[in-house]
Each structure stands twice: as structure tokens, then as C-alpha cells.
Amino acid sequence: MTDFKLNRRAFLKTAAAGAAGAGALGLPTMASAAGLTIGIVYVGPRDDFGWNQAHAEAAKVLKGVPDVTVVEEENVPETVAVAKSMESMINLDDAKMIFATSFGYYKPFVLDLAGKYGDVQFRHAAPLWTDEDPKNAGSYFGYLDQAHYVDGVAAGLSTTSNRLGFVAAKPIGTVLRNINSFLLGAKKVNPDAEVQVIFTGEWSLPVREAEATNALVNANCDVITCHVDSPKVVIETAEARGVKTCGHNASQAPLAPKGFITGAEYKWSTIYTQYAADLAAGKTLPNFIGAGFDKDFVQNTPYGAGASAEAIAAADAARAEVKAGKPIFTGPILKQDGSVLVGAGASLDNYDPMLDRTDFLIEGVIGSIT
């Protein structure tokens, strides 16, 4: 009994009026007369609870900087599409700086465009820039393994089974390094701790990530963490199974109100605002910047309900130590195959180039790379 009537004629009229009205209002123009336009390209959605969200949150901070306009594009695949997206930002939005946030954007797309547009600054979120690359290109990176180390400390004091589960995407350098650091953190406070890892084989495979999480919980792991593009499924599945979790990339705290301990997060906003400030001041931008806690490039998610007072105290202490430069890789550390990685009494600097080429898991990690 409603007198709401939507006949075709009235509807078309309204729609047409709406269209005409919106057109007449004039379209917003993007190119700001003065100031700097920065373009950011993401490989996935901006609200993925993971890698892309971490960058998008930094983009929000960057938007708050006076005289800076930020243009964003999400779901841009690592093909010619990204070259065209960046070029479109340069040609149509007058972008003077581009942040390319996915690994596969760099070669050949960022390198080609940097050669073509010499007056635009390109920065890419992985430590790939070399001296042979164009000077208007560069890399920025956060050493997230430091934050995973702190996660490990908290996890090591949160487990009763001494088994921690790690859902990993591909067995590549950065992933392996995070797994190793997570175990080293756990062992620092709990020498009996082990990390069981399952590789899903892809950056984003939600079904297999859920299966892996369940398998780890079934294998008696009572703290779960991960390194996949979007940890949403892993964290939610673990929470539903009643085990504790540590996050990755961005904050997943809202997904696990009961079991969330803390997480390893990037803090790209530090880097982005620094670049904007340098450009505004007319400085030459560095071609490579990479750091961890020491320069506020990475952070831990605020502690959740799963973190005990003891874990919080130990994790805070560990973070302060790493921030001050105390090495994570302190001997004796053996690789999985029994060979010595770091001898007793020796240690590797947290930025040792050897760690960038990690192609091994250390003893105490259960699960194999191949």
C-alpha cells in the first residue's frame, strides 16, 4: 500500500535531469596551478587489508600535505597496463612523481618510462635500483623482517605448544627472510619454539590460504602469521579456529578481536611525505632509501587482546633493541641443511646485503622451500 510510483517517463526525466545537472556543474579539474601532483599505482584493491592498503593509507597521509595532489589507480596488472597508467598520470594529470608499488612494475615499465620522461621522478617499492638505471628512477623499501622479528618475540611468549604457523606465498628472498626473522624473535624468548611454514605458491590464493591456516592449526600451531598479499583470510580463519595471530603488511586488528597479538606493518607514509618535502625544498631525491625501525619505515600494529603483558613488555624491548641497531641474526644460527649461517659469537648486520639474497630457511623452521 504505498503510493510511491516510478513510471518509466518520470524515471527517465529524473535521470536525464540528473545527468544534465551534473554536466552543467562543470567537471572538476585536476591540474593544480601550483604544487606537486604525485601518482600512485597499486596492483590490487586499496582496501585489501594488506600490501596495497598499507600504501593507500600512506597516500591518505600524503594527501594531507599542503600543495600536494595525489592521484591513485588500483588493480593495475604488471603488464603494459601499468606503463600506460603511469604515462596517463604524467600526460593527463601532470604528475611529476610516480610511486610504483608492485614488484613487477619496475622492469621494464618503470625503467622505460624513466628514460622517456626525464623530468618525472619514479620511485619503486622494492630494493631494485642499481647504478646503471636512470637517475630519475629509484627504490624505497622497508625492512619488514625487523617487525616480524618483534612479532616473533610476542608470539614466542604467547604459544603453549611451542609451534608457530606461517602461511607464506612464494619461497622468494623477502618472504624467507621474514620467516627466518620471525623464528629468531620467537627463539630469543622461547628456545623451544619452532615455526611451521606452508607455501601457497601465489601472492593471493584465498582458498589455499584458508586451507593452509587450517592445516597449521590442526598441526598444533597456536599462533599463526603470514606473508601473503592480503592476510585477511588467514587472520579470519585463525580467529575462527580460536588461535592467536600476528599480522602482516597492514593492520588486521579489526579482523581478530580476540586473538590478535600484534603485526608487522610498513609505514610508507614516512617515506612518501619525506619525498614530497624534499621535492618542495628543491632537493635532489636519493635513488635508494631503505630502513626499518631506525628511520620509522616499519612499525608494529598496536597490541590486540591476544597480547599478554609479558609479551608486550618483551616485544617493546626487542623493538627498542633493533631500533638501536642490535643484530637480529646473532649466532649460532644453522641453515635447515645443517650448514652454518652465523657462527657462535658472530652476527650479521640487520642490513647485510647477504640477507637480501636469502634463499634458505634456518634450522627450527619446519617445511621446505621446494
Add this chain to the structure above:
Amino acid sequence: MAELTQAGPQVRTELADRARRSSEYVLVPAVAVLVSAILFSVFLLFLGKSPAQFVELLWKGGFGSWFSLQNTLVRASPFMLTALCVAIPARLGMVVIGGEGALIMGGFGAAVIAIPMVSWAPAPVILAAMAMAGMLAGGIWIGIVGAVRHYRGVNETISSLLLFYIAVSVLNFFVEGVLRDPSDPNKPSTMPIGRENMIGPMPATDVHWGLAAGIVVCVLLYFLMNRTTFGFAARVTGGNLRAAQAQGLPVGRLVMVSCFIGGAAAGLAGFFEVAAIHGKANASLIAGYGFTGILVSFLARHNPLVIIPIAIFLGGIDASGGLIQRRMDLPDATVLVLQGLMFVVLLASETFYGRYSFFRKSEGT
């Protein structure tokens, strides 16, 4: 068929009649596109966005400048080739949706054959071998679909889709295993073919030669399907399989050859991805071109010539998608909503063919 027997003296009327009848194939899709545009406008209005601005940005980002047009064309070229992977088998009544798998296998095959050749062979030889390998790999991949369809009665839609997943696994298995370039620890790929061996852009553009190849292959396959006995036999088979068998047409061979041709076209798209864009095979080959090709082919009613403008149109939507995201603050999925609406409305419009007497042959005088 009927016109052959009724060909009367009034040639002029006959021609007008013909034009009126063929206009059905223009008007029905045109109305369908219009309807989907209206539906999409309503969707935008609900989001509080302006359809007028959407259209303006679509034009600006996809066609409005030389840069935008090139952006569109470079995206259109794989769509043409993957659309053919749907269109050619469709003439035999098959719905093959696994062109993405053929593209992956084509790109992978092209990259693999180049590995032992880069050290000694000149670039044209390498590229020729790569193109052949790419087409062969893609052709065999969809050829398998045709073979299991013919010999085992396996539904080609399902088998081609499942073969796509197998193609992804095959690619991953090799690029993360024995064929992995050890110098690239973080993005598993095959050994690069080398910049000097890659295909450059066409003169005066930055669009690679895949576009020219796409257009040429579309034209060639149009002639194959519409002007040769092979094409005729294929269409007869598509019209009525039993009748074709009763006529003694080699149905099995037609099915497999058509699938091979379609797969080879998609494989060629994979070759261009490797030879013109990536320089190596890796997971970036899985970009969804094969799935957009399905949409292109259906919008073109599986006509290879019509595929060319439709692919360019969808390339334009793709190219402007970024600008639309940036200026209108809409999520990327907006463009997918538009594509989905067009697809559904167009499929629905199929039921309107032959319904209106206006498009029928006038009877009597």
C-alpha cells in the same frame, strides 16, 4: 536460402529489402549497447556520480588525444587475438572460454624456444621461431579441447576453462623450477630474450606490432570463415552437426582444426606479450586478456571483422578506466560493472533476432 529461389525482377526492391534485413544485425546490438549505457548511468547516479563526466572521461582517456588513442590500441591488440580464440570455434557451435590458457602457453612456448637461440641466432630468426612456437603451443592447447570434445564428448566450455588452470600451473612449475632465471630471485621468470631481440613499436607510434598482426589475422580469418569451403563446412557443422555428418563433412577434423586456429591466435597474443612487452615469460602473462576476449567475441557476434572495432572499443574502456578512477574517485570495479552490463544485455538481446516483421523479407509484390 529462400532468396535464391525467389530472386525476382525487382532488383532495386530486393537490395533495399536486403539492407533492411541486415540492419537487424546493427540495430539490435546498437539498442543493446544503448540499454546497457542507460542501466550503467542509473548505477552511476545511485553512486552520486555524473554519467556525463563518465562519458567525457571515457572519451578523453580512451580516444581524445594521440596518447590516449595509442593507449587504447596497445590494449586492444591482445583482445583481438584472444577474441578469435572464441570466435572461430563458435562458428562450429562451440563455446570455448579458455583463450587465457592458450595465451599463457603461447607466451611460455615462445619464451622457451628462445632460450637456446639467444646466444647465436639473429633477432628475426629468433622472433620467427618464437611466433611459430607460440602459435603451435596455443593451437595445441585449444586443439586438445576440440579433440576431447570430438572423441570423448567432453564439454568444451568446461574443458577449456579447466585447461586454463592447468596452463597456469604448467607455467608456474617451470618458471619457478628448472627454467627459472637465477639472477631474478624475487620474480620467478624464464631467462630474458634480450632487449635486442624484442619487437619494437610500429613506426611513429609506441604501439607494438601486435596490433597490426591482430588486424591482419582478423581479416584473414574472416575470409577463411566466410569465403572458403573450409569456412562453409565449419558453419554447416555449427548449424547442424548431424546434417553435416550426413553430408559426409569431416566434422572431427573441422572441430579440431578450428580449435587449433583459435588457440594459435591466442598463442600469438602470448608471443607478443613476451616478445614486445615482458621479454620473458612469468606470471604477468596471466592478465585476463583471454577473458576479455570472450566479451569481445560475443559483442562482435563472433564475426572476425567486427572483432577489430569492438576490441578497440573495449581497449578504450580499459585505457580510460584509470582516468575514471582518478578523476571520479570510483573503484576499479566500476569499469567491470559496465563491461558486465553490456555482456548480459547483449546476450539477452540475442532473443530479439527474428522477432520483428520489419526485419523480415517482404512477401508478395
